[in-house]
Amino acid sequence: MQVYKTTFATSVLAAVIGAASVQAPSAYAEAPVDMNIHEINGEIHLIVKREGINNETHYEKIVVPTDEANAREAELLLNPNVISIERDVVSFNPIPLTERAPSLSQSATYSQSTSSVSYSDPLFSQQNYFDVGDSRNTRLGEAHGRLNFDNTARVGVVDGGFVQTPEVTYAEGASQNYGKGADFYNSDPGIECPNLAPGADKSTHGHWVSQVLAANSDNGLGIAGAAPNVELVAARSMDCMGTGFMFENSESVRWLAGESITDVPDISEPVDVINMSVVNMADCPAYMQDAVDYARARGIVVIAAAGNDSNDSAAYSPGNCDGVITVAATTSSGSVASYSNLGGNITVSAQGSDMPVLDDEGNSIVIFGTSFSTPLVSGVIASALSDRPNLTPAEIDTILITSGKPVVSTGTPEVGAGILDAMLFLDGAGVPRESTTFESALGGEREQYESALVHPAATAYLQAQTGASGACDIYEVDGEALDTPTADDRIAVFSVAAGEPLDPTNTTASIINSTADIEDLVISQADIDTATGSNRQLGVAHCNLTTGANCSVKDTVKALSTDSVALPASCS
Amino acid sequence: MKYSESGASTKTPAATLTVSILASATLTACGGGGGSDSGGGAPGVNRDTVTINTSENSVEVRQLDGAIDPESLTLVEGYDSPDITTVITDDTITVTVGDLPNSAHERFTVKTATDTHYTISISAENSSAQQTIQQADALTEIASPQALVGDDLRLLNTVLEIEYLAGDISESEKTSIKTTTNSAIASSSTALDGEITLLDQALTDYRNSDITETDLAQRLAASNAVVGELGTAGETALDIVTDTLTAMGIALPANLEATTPLRYIEEADRYSRFMVSDYGSFDGNGNFSFDPSFDFFNAVFSYAN
Numbered sequence: 001m002q003v004y005k006t007t008f009a010t011s012v013l014a015a016v017i018g019a020a021s022v023q024a025p026s027a028y029a030e031a032p033v034d035m036n037i038h039e040i041n042g043e044i045h046l047i048v049k050r051e052g053i054n055n056e057t058h059y060e061k062i063v064v065p066t067d068e069a070n071a072r073e074a075e076l077l078l079n080p081n082v083i084s085i086e087r088d089v090v091s092f093n094p095i096p097l098t099e100r101a102p103s104l105s106q107s108a109t110y111s112q113s114t115s116s117v118s119y120s121d122p123l124f125s126q127q128n129y130f131d132v133g134d135s136r137n138t139r140l141g142e143a144h145g146r147l148n149f150d151n152t153a154r155v156g157v158v159d160g161g162f163v164q165t166p167e168v169t170y171a172e173g174a175s176q177n178y179g180k181g182a183d184f185y186n187s188d189p190g191i192e193c194p195n196l197a198p199g200a201d202k203s204t205h206g207h208w209v210s211q212v213l214a215a216n217s218d219n220g221l222g223i224a225g226a227a228p229n230v231e232l233v234a235a236r237s238m239d240c241m242g243t244g245f246m247f248e249n250s251e252s253v254r255w256l257a258g259e260s261i262t263d264v265p266d267i268s269e270p271v272d273v274i275n276m277s278v279v280n281m282a283d284c285p286a287y288m289q290d291a292v293d294y295a296r297a298r299g300i301v302v303i304a305a306a307g308n309d310s311n312d313s314a315a316y317s318p319g320n321c322d323g324v325i326t327v328a329a330t331t332s333s334g335s336v337a338s339y340s341n342l343g344g345n346i347t348v349s350a351q352g353s354d355m356p357v358l359d360d361e362g363n364s365i366v367i368f369g370t371s372f373s374t375p376l377v378s379g380v381i382a383s384a385l386s387d388r389p390n391l392t393p394a395e396i397d398t399i400l401i402t403s404g405k406p407v408v409s410t411g412t413p414e415v416g417a418g419i420l421d422a423m424l425f426l427d428g429a430g431v432p433r434e435s436t437t438f439e440s441a442l443g444g445e446r447e448q449y450e451s452a453l454v455h456p457a458a459t460a461y462l463q464a465q466t467g468a469s470g471a472c473d474i475y476e477v478d479g480e481a482l483d484t485p486t487a488d489d490r491i492a493v494f495s496v497a498a499g500e501p502l503d504p505t506n507t508t509a510s511i512i513n514s515t516a517d518i519e520d521l522v523i524s525q526a527d528i529d530t531a532t533g534s535n536r537q538l539g540v541a542h543c544n545l546t547t548g549a550n551c552s553v554k555d556t557v558k559a560l561s562t563d564s565v566a567l568p569a570s571c572s
Numbered sequence: 573m574k575y576s577e578s579g580a581s582t583k584t585p586a587a588t589l590t591v592s593i594l595a596s597a598t599l600t601a602c603g604g605g606g607g608s609d610s611g612g613g614a615p616g617v618n619r620d621t622v623t624i625n626t627s628e629n630s631v632e633v634r635q636l637d638g639a640i641d642p643e644s645l646t647l648v649e650g651y652d653s654p655d656i657t658t659v660i661t662d663d664t665i666t667v668t669v670g671d672l673p674n675s676a677h678e679r680f681t682v683k684t685a686t687d688t689h690y691t692i693s694i695s696a697e698n699s700s701a702q703q704t705i706q707q708a709d710a711l712t713e714i715a716s717p718q719a720l721v722g723d724d725l726r727l728l729n730t731v732l733e734i735e736y737l738a739g740d741i742s743e744s745e746k747t748s749i750k751t752t753t754n755s756a757i758a759s760s761s762t763a764l765d766g767e768i769t770l771l772d773q774a775l776t777d778y779r780n781s782d783i784t785e786t787d788l789a790q791r792l793a794a795s796n797a798v799v800g801e802l803g804t805a806g807e808t809a810l811d812i813v814t815d816t817l818t819a820m821g822i823a824l825p826a827n828l829e830a831t832t833p834l835r836y837i838e839e840a841d842r843y844s845r846f847m848v849s850d851y852g853s854f855d856g857n858g859n860f861s862f863d864p865s866f867d868f869f870n871a872v873f874s875y876a877n
Contacts, residue, residue: 441737452730453737455871457820464819465738474737519743522736 038087044069045088047247047287050081059287061247084286091249091280093205093242094308094371115145119217119224123356123364127223128332129376136334136408136419137351138376140226143422146431149229151389153382155213156256156271158249158278159206160238161186163360167222168210173234174264177248182265184236193240203242204360208367209277211357213375222358226379229386233271246280250291257295272385274300275378276318277371279307284321296323296393303327303378305370306341313343320345328415329353329373334408336415340370346416348400349407350376380422384429390499391429399428427554430501435559436540438475442568454570466524472571473525481542481556488544490514493523495531495538502557504541505548618688627699628672634665636684644683651679656694665692672698674781701785707836708792712772717761720799720834720843723873724806728753730872731813753809760805767795803834822868
């Protein structure tokens with residue numbers, strides 16, 4: 001296995017891009033550097049925001065020689081439909097400058113879920129973020145065990161360097177630059193690599209990001225993706241060396257959100273999640289902020305890397321844009337990755353170091369960076385969306401606040417909520433940790449009355465009273481979960497709309513039956529049919545059904561499985 | 573059957589004998605009432621036993637293997653009944669049982685001309701007391717007095733389960749009703765419990781011939797008098813589910829205990845208020861079935877078809 005500890009400093013990047021006459025600062029190595037590059041090949045990219053006749057706004061890019069930029073800006077601003085002009089900035093795939101061994105280690109365990117998922121992929125054992133019970137990692141194996149993956153979430157990857165291999169499957173894709181159009185794989189004929197030196201390898205950054213996010217699982221290759229049931233959409237806006245322009249990145253966001261972009265085929269369907277493992281050391285450009293707002297307004301979650309400069313993450317876009325979930329990186333043992341940018345705008349952290357993937361030739365490699373902690377977070381969110389597709393970006397923001405675990409540190413690093421624990425995230429998303437089942441009401445202690453309970457006289461009475469067709473269609477549910485319930489706690493069988501958090505206080509919740517006593521609850525097949533026929537989820541709760549106190553999918557709220565129930569012979 | 577010589581008495585208390593010897597008469601009879609068997613003992617001596625099980629106001633005749641020596645008759649002490657008369661004529665024994673106040677037993681030995689030593693064992697049942705004894709047995713053999721209202725409780729619990737499944741009552745309400753009912757029935761069974769103890773002793777006394785059939789019948793009547801208290805408690809329990817039974821199309825009498833009291837059912841040898849013609853009937857095999865209007869009970873009670 002090869003270990004990629006790329007030590008590109010900004011100067012190196014600048015030198016590479018310098019082949020195209022990029023004027024870049026010449027800072028080196030680990031000191032924070034100004035990556036706010038505006039002038040490329042003696043030209044400035046002016047991003048002009050205009051207002052249309054129906055008050056709609058749109059952006060256009062005007063490329064002008066550097067020495068004419070000021071004059072052209074002034075001229076454009078005289079036009080009454082020009083709202084603002086910004087100079088575009090170069091964006092980079094954040095490459096780790098250094099990777100240091102963690103200075104601290106600490107072991108602790110979280111309670112282990114009874115069901116967890118493991119995959120047969122050859123590198124799965126190295127995917128520490130799947131480890132069960134890990135107190136310093138994401139516990140994806142347990143989280144996957146809680147999910148049904150009923151819905152297919154769509155995830156857009158704003159990046160470059162996409163590789164066509166059996167390990168990653170893209171539903172669709174397009175390029176916003178460097179061969180604008182339908183092609184997006186490195187191998188596609190329409191791809192342009194204007195700055196790539198002859199014979200140099202093309203970046204495969206997007207390939208790595210996509211693997212972490214959604215590598216095909218159990219296929220005998222590489223790793224298991226963080227989200228096993230997603231449709232990946234490649235939004236290529238980085239060149240063959242991992243650089244690009246923030247404007248094209250924002251256009252990728254808009255395209256993924258369903259907006260038509262000139263010379264690019266429309267996306268078939270907007271995505272649910274956008275992953276941007278790209279950075280630029282700049283304030284959030286207005287066009288990027290607008291693109292993020294555009295996406296969020298359509299219910300799309302935008303996740304961005306914090307950057308790998310050991311710097312203040314607030315100085316880096318698009319992670320510093322409002323409404324973006326910004327991700328820092330930790331090691332597999334929960335220490336803050338030494339390269340990771342940190343700051344007040346960090347939403348959450350996740351493992352970004354020692355991430356196993358396959359290179360473009362199928363060899364296993366280990367990669368580092370916030371570029372890879374970001375798709376891990378995107379994968380967790382996409383997985384949750386498969387069971388809770390109605391989660392809004394605002395709700396996800398709120399859930400993330402309480403979904404982190406402390407990093408291993410002697411100080412108080414700004415790592416947002418901490419290390420993302422997928423189990424805690426699913427708690428917040430209302431995905432139950434446990435499920436329970438019905439039992440036939442004719443079983444157990446009632447077995448001795450079976451003949452009488454299925455007698456026509458009893459059947460007619462039960463039909464009249466309950467609407468059930470008889471005792472054979474009546475079930476019991478044991479909902480007791482609290483050892484010391486309060487006077488306000490009740491046990492309830494309830495349903496909520498599909499995709500909604502399994503919460504008896506949810507706005508879509510309907511209480512089917514409840515009791516203040518510690519006892520079994522009766523539910524009829526008609527209740528089940530009504531709920532399932534309406535595409536609703538069934539649950540059992542033991543908590544305060546009015547205020548929601550004590551209600552938690554961790555323990556007091558369980559899914560109610562509608563799997564078939566064994567019935568006595570008299571029911572057949 | 574073999575005779576055990578060690579249990580025999582050699583005494584002949586002639587003054588207490590009620591055996592008449594008619595040496596001149598010859599009765600011939602055969603079959604019935606016992607068996608014969610040659611037993612062990614001293615070499616050259618044949619031993620046999622004749623067992624006669626009969627009832628009051630009857631005559632039984634047995635022929636032995638030779639003329640009976642009247643002088644050999646020896647009564648077994650403690651097995652002499654004044655209500656049993658035995659006549660020996662040549663090789664024949666004639667047993668006459670009169671009116672019995674209790675069961676009667678008699679046992680004696682004789683020797684025949686063929687040198688066979690016979691033990692004659694006579695048991696005579698007081699047949700007029702059989703019904704009383706059977707009913708007393710049924711009452712004393714129950715596990716507890718509450719078991720007498722088993723039918724009422726079975727019906728109550730069944731309907732409570734239906735009400736629970738129908739959502740009429742909660743599980744805790746169901747449990748509460750059961751607890752309250754069981755407590756009330758236990759309370760109502762206190763008197764019967766004492767009566768059963770007395771009846772049990774009376775049965776023992778009767779079987780030991782210490783009391784008469786009349787005494788036993790009086791004791792049983794006293795027990796049955798308090799069974800009614802338990803029946804009333806059962807009625808009260810069933811009142812709880814009367815409305816549901818009515819809704820199910822099953823109409824119990826308004827005054828259940830007065831109309832169909834909890835009582836002994838001879839055909840079933842058990843206590844019940846339901847195994848009566850108001851609700852159904854017995855077939856020729858002794859199986860009870862409820863009428864169509866009470867068909868639900870056929871599913872409730874395991875004894876019903």
